[in-house]
Amino acid sequence: MKVQKNLLHFGHGVYDRDTYSLLKIKKGEIFDSKILSISKSEYGIPGEIKGTIENDKKIGNIYKNTEFGIYGKLEENTNLKGINKMKIASRNEVEIGSAYILCSLKNGEVEKYNINIESMDLENYTNNRSMKIKIDDEELLKKTGGIICGMSGCPIIQNNKVIGVVTNVLVNNSEYGYGVFADLMIKEMIKK
16 A cells, blocks of 8 residues: 655544534644643543644644544655654554554653553454553653553554554553554545
8 A cells, every 4th residue: 555655643533622523624734842741640630741832833734634533744844853664564463462652752752662452453443442552661651650641643563563553541540542553544544
């Protein structure tokens, strides 16, 4: 499957806070950001990454908002430090067991954090909860308490391929959450 370069995906759509309905977005802009603070998750309260737009520097455009995420295209000259091109795995290549996520918790730094794929739903073509994941990385647990708001879209890597992205946290136990298969994201991206 051929995928256009410089495309951007975020693990779930953007919803109206009051009506909980998916916002209809015809276009939008993507900006470079700066992390201001991180609050850790606690039982029943998801933590979050707080940030702001950095220098009003536009780095791309958004063209679609779906149940499976926001899709956009980065400007040709955008340099994402610490991010390298990787192959995308089909759901049939995903295995229960060890994997890692790429996440930025410090400005300008992308780090690897160990996770475990606990379970998968290979028949899931309808929502963004394709696999249940558990954060195993002690360093990440110390920093965030687990999955926090703002980590959606963090790539999940296994066997040197992108298998999906983080989408949701289990609020009552933030060490656990969900990810969506990469092939679902690609299918939605090319859909008219």
